[in-house]
Amino acid sequence: MHGKVYLVGAGPGDPELLTLRALYLLQHADAVVYDRLVSRAIMSCINPEATLYDVGKVAACKPSMQDDINDILLSLSRTHQRVIRLKGGDPFIFGRGGEEQLYLQQHGVRAEVVPGITAATGCAASLGIPLTHRGLASSVRFITGHLRDNQGLELNWASLSDPTCTLVFYMAMANCRHIAQALIQHGRSPHTPIALAQDATLKSQRWGLGTLQTLPQLAQTFSPPALLIIGQVVQLHPDYPQPTSNTQDALTPESSWALM
Known part of the structure; x- marks a missing residue:
């Protein structure tokens, strides 16, 4: 038996x-x-x-x-x-x-x-980043960042361009540059806030904040596994520089990232 x-x-x-x-x-x-x-x-x-x-x-x-x-x-x-x-x-x-x-x-x-608490919700909670928030994000998508057969990510990038949707990429460290380029090419603002987190919820947790166009540079300071959060909700992190005007794109890529 x-x-x-x-x-x-x-x-x-x-x-x-x-x-x-x-x-x-x-x-x-x-x-x-x-x-x-x-x-x-x-x-x-x-x-x-x-x-x-x-x-x-x-x-x-x-x-x-x-x-x-x-x-x-x-x-x-x-x-x-x-x-x-x-x-x-x-x-x-x-x-x-x-x-x-x-x-x-x-x-x-x-x-x-x-069931268990998935990395996306655990990581977001530990960073104080709501994955949905009234006026900023009405939906969230969990996405694998793995390559398939070394031919690139098989994603409908155009469907990921909605600025009101928070994106969470799992296993994406090796492809951060491609992810940033593809999203920008398909309409996401290069100033879209992003967060990277490693060892989320543990004492060894390490995180970084930036924008889509600074993502490749920031990713070089992390090692897998790490989680990538993309969307306007990231600016609700207490350490994220706040825009100087009512325009979401007022975030400057040079000043809008930090490491912890």
């Missing part, structure tokens, strides 16, 4: 942001298959008697790696009662949780999804 697999979101890193359900499962796990984005603080919450499997994926990993992870989960479900697939953020937001759920279902294994 198969055990049960739980696709658990570890949240953005701070263990206090785990859901109660996630914490309970970690404390009672028989086996845990985890990614590299899971913080050490979260790992310390795991049942010390559980068997751990590090399947940490990195950028440009081989496509076959996900197949290997699927096989590991299936195999463990045959030998353990409570198998945890632990992912940073939320399993269903750029976490490939849907693929793992489908694979397990196809092989007759029960899977339960335990």
Whole structure:
């Protein structure tokens, strides 16, 4: 008889942001298959008697790696009662949780999804940046910044030009220059405020503020993984220089960035 697999979101890193359900499962796990984005603080919450499997994926990993992870989960479900697939953020937001759920279902294994606070909301909250705000942003989009087959980002850039939509790019560090150029080319103001954040919600958190046209320069001072927030809401960060007139584009790119 198969055990049960739980696709658990570890949240953005701070263990206090785990859901109660996630914490309970970690404390009672028989086996845990985890990614590299899971913080050490979260790992310390795991049942010390559980068997751990590090399947940490990195950028440009081989496509076959996900197949290997699927096989590991299936195999463990045959030998353990409570198998945890632990992912940073939320399993269903750029976490490939849907693929793992489908694979397990196809092989007759029960899977339960335990949502987690995704990096975008965790990061924005830690920086005091609302992703939507009356008069500035009426919508928000979560976007992967990964290249596909080294052919460039396959995005509808024109659809991302709406200045009332906040954009949050995951895994975008290698492509910040391309992102900035494409957005400006398709209508976003070069003075659109941006924020970069690394290790969001953790004591090691580091962040920077700027504009679309200063993004490539700012990105050089960060290392992945980092999150990119683009939109007028970024100017609500307490350290963001305020415009000197009622025009949104009054922000000057030379003076509108800071590091912390």
